[in-house]
Amino acid sequence: MKCALFEGIEGEALEEMLRCLGAKRVAMERGQTVFAQGGAARQFGVVLSGAVQVRQTDYFGNQTILAQMGEGEIFGEAFVLAGMERYPVEVACQARGEALLLGAEPLRAACPRACASHARLTQNMIAVLAGKNVRLMTKARILSRRTTREKLLAYFSQLARETGSRRLRLPFSRQELADYLCVDRSAMTVELMRLRDEGVVRVEGREVALGAPEGEEGG
Amino acid sequence: MKCALFEGIEGEALEEMLRCLGAKRVAMERGQTVFAQGGAARQFGVVLSGAVQVRQTDYFGNQTILAQMGEGEIFGEAFVLAGMERYPVEVACQARGEALLLGAEPLRAACPRACASHARLTQNMIAVLAGKNVRLMTKARILSRRTTREKLLAYFSQLARETGSRRLRLPFSRQELADYLCVDRSAMTVELMRLRDEGVVRVEGREVALGAPEGEEGG
DNA sequence: AGATAGCTGTTGGATTTACAACAAAAAGGA
DNA sequence: TCCTTTTTGTTGTAAATCCAACAGCTATCT
Numbered sequence: 171m172k173c174a175l176f177e178g179i180e181g182e183a184l185e186e187m188l189r190c191l192g193a194k195r196v197a198m199e200r201g202q203t204v205f206a207q208g209g210a211a212r213q214f215g216v217v218l219s220g221a222v223q224v225r226q227t228d229y230f231g232n233q234t235i236l237a238q239m240g241e242g243e244i245f246g247e248a249f250v251l252a253g254m255e256r257y258p259v260e261v262a263c264q265a266r267g268e269a270l271l272l273g274a275e276p277l278r279a280a281c282p283r284a285c286a287s288h289a290r291l292t293q294n295m296i297a298v299l300a301g302k303n304v305r306l307m308t309k310a311r312i313l314s315r316r317t318t319r320e321k322l323l324a325y326f327s328q329l330a331r332e333t334g335s336r337r338l339r340l341p342f343s344r345q346e347l348a349d350y351l352c353v354d355r356s357a358m359t360v361e362l363m364r365l366r367d368e369g370v371v372r373v374e375g376r377e378v379a380l381g382a383p384e385g386e387e388g389g
Numbered sequence: 390m391k392c393a394l395f396e397g398i399e400g401e402a403l404e405e406m407l408r409c410l411g412a413k414r415v416a417m418e419r420g421q422t423v424f425a426q427g428g429a430a431r432q433f434g435v436v437l438s439g440a441v442q443v444r445q446t447d448y449f450g451n452q453t454i455l456a457q458m459g460e461g462e463i464f465g466e467a468f469v470l471a472g473m474e475r476y477p478v479e480v481a482c483q484a485r486g487e488a489l490l491l492g493a494e495p496l497r498a499a500c501p502r503a504c505a506s507h508a509r510l511t512q513n514m515i516a517v518l519a520g521k522n523v524r525l526m527t528k529a530r531i532l533s534r535r536t537t538r539e540k541l542l543a544y545f546s547q548l549a550r551e552t553g554s555r556r557l558r559l560p561f562s563r564q565e566l567a568d569y570l571c572v573d574r575s576a577m578t579v580e581l582m583r584l585r586d587e588g589v590v591r592v593e594g595r596e597v598a599l600g601a602p603e604g605e606e607g608g
Numbered sequence: 609a610g611a612t613a614g615c616t617g618t619t620g621g622a623t624t625t626a627c628a629a630c631a632a633a634a635a636g637g638a
Numbered sequence: 639t640c641c642t643t644t645t646t647g648t649t650g651t652a653a654a655t656c657c658a659a660c661a662g663c664t665a666t667c668t
Contacts, residue, residue, distance in 0.1 A: 299522060301471045363647075
């Protein structure tokens with residue numbers, strides 16, 4: 171099993187840990203509900219194979235896909251660990267496979283048995299939650315921009331910061347980028363072309379270079 | 390000290406915990422930088438009094454206010470705990486007061502001294518991170534909607550879910566609500582009036598009631 | 609009461625976006 | 639190579655948003 175949550179925990183210690191968490195291995199068929207929206211929030215999950223989707227239906231019946239998790243990723247942990255009584259979302263199988271369902275109690279209260287790897291597990295969970303936090307903050311910050319232009323520039327700035335360079339490579343196709351920025355694809359392309367024409371960015375497929383108004387290109 | 394991070398830790402145990410975290414108490418004057426953007430991410434903080442703002446300056450020099458933290462709230466923890474080398478944001482004092490600066494090592498690795506309340510601290514941190522996670526997810530979900538109308542309805546749905554009722558009370562003034570939804574205030578008011586005229590919602594000041602097309606008002 | 613300041617709803621014009629439909633280019637398979 | 643599918647850029651129109659300015663209302667203070 172390859173999963174950030176259990177990093178550094180192997181063999182017998184892992185088995186013990188899984189017992190402590192009350193792990194249950196379940197098979198998932200496409201379309202099957204893993205956690206129901208409004209259901210009692212008692213467990214979180216790890217995708218062993220296949221994929222799950224996190225969705226939400228609002229008061230008016232509109233359904234939104236919030237995220238998709240693949241192998242090794244965990245889902246539902248935030249709700250359980252935040253002490254929420256019910257899941258505000260639905261988790262459903264998107265591609266058939268297996269998942270591990272885990273109870274969160276050992277992460278919320280002192281483990282009475284003090285399993286050997288317990289400390290490591292909580293540290294891993296902290297790292298996972300902190301990482302998700304950073305990514306969510308980044309996304310919220312980008313979506314806070316009002317215009318497509320500003321969203322593009324905010325996103326490029328973000329990638330440039332991560333890369334540590336003015337040059338960056340988009341991890342998305344145009345359609346995926348538009349979905350990530352929550353804007354219309356064609357309108358986004360128009361804006362992207364405008365930014366190019368104005369010399370704000372240089373674009374070539376997925377390669378983007380920022381600024382360079384002073385001609386420091388050769389660097 | 391009133392702070393979710395140290396809930397259940399008091400007296401001598403708290404003192405010991407603070408020593409273990411290398412706590413430093415610092416006075417802050419308005420405008421003073423607590424953590425510098427791009428600076429080495431080694432510590433996180435707790436606001437003891439006053440307030441701090443989290444800001445970010447992007448590649449093009451545009452500054453954005455991301456959040457404001459008041460008494461008892463913690464800041465910067467996500468970056469340190471996610472193992473980032475540098476702060477991607479700046480934290481600055483917004484209202485004079487005091488803060489506690491803490492090292493994160495005891496939360497990232499096994500505490501060699503195994504302080505008594507260590508387990509409790511990590512549990513608290515997990516709860517804090519999970520709670521922030523849920524709130525960030527909520528915000529990202531709302532901002533994912535493209536139109537002002539959809540943002541309003543998504544936000545109302547969210548509040549209705551939290552309240553468990555069709556009736557809800559906005560925690561914001563109109564301007565604050567517009568800022569939260571990242572839209573123009575006047576355009577938002579127009580859309581809000583339209584929703585009212587269409588009978589989708591009933592609005593009266595900060596009081597909002599959803600739907601009720603079947604006249605279940607009296608319930 | 610009177611003055612001041614803040615909040616809210618309204619309006620009109622300029623800008624921006626969504627949406628749909630299409631053509632060119634690129635990628636992949638037979 | 640040919641054909642199919644996907645991706646990307648373009649265009650035009652309708653709709654939504656931003657922006658600025660203004661009027662009515664409320665709360666607060668003197």
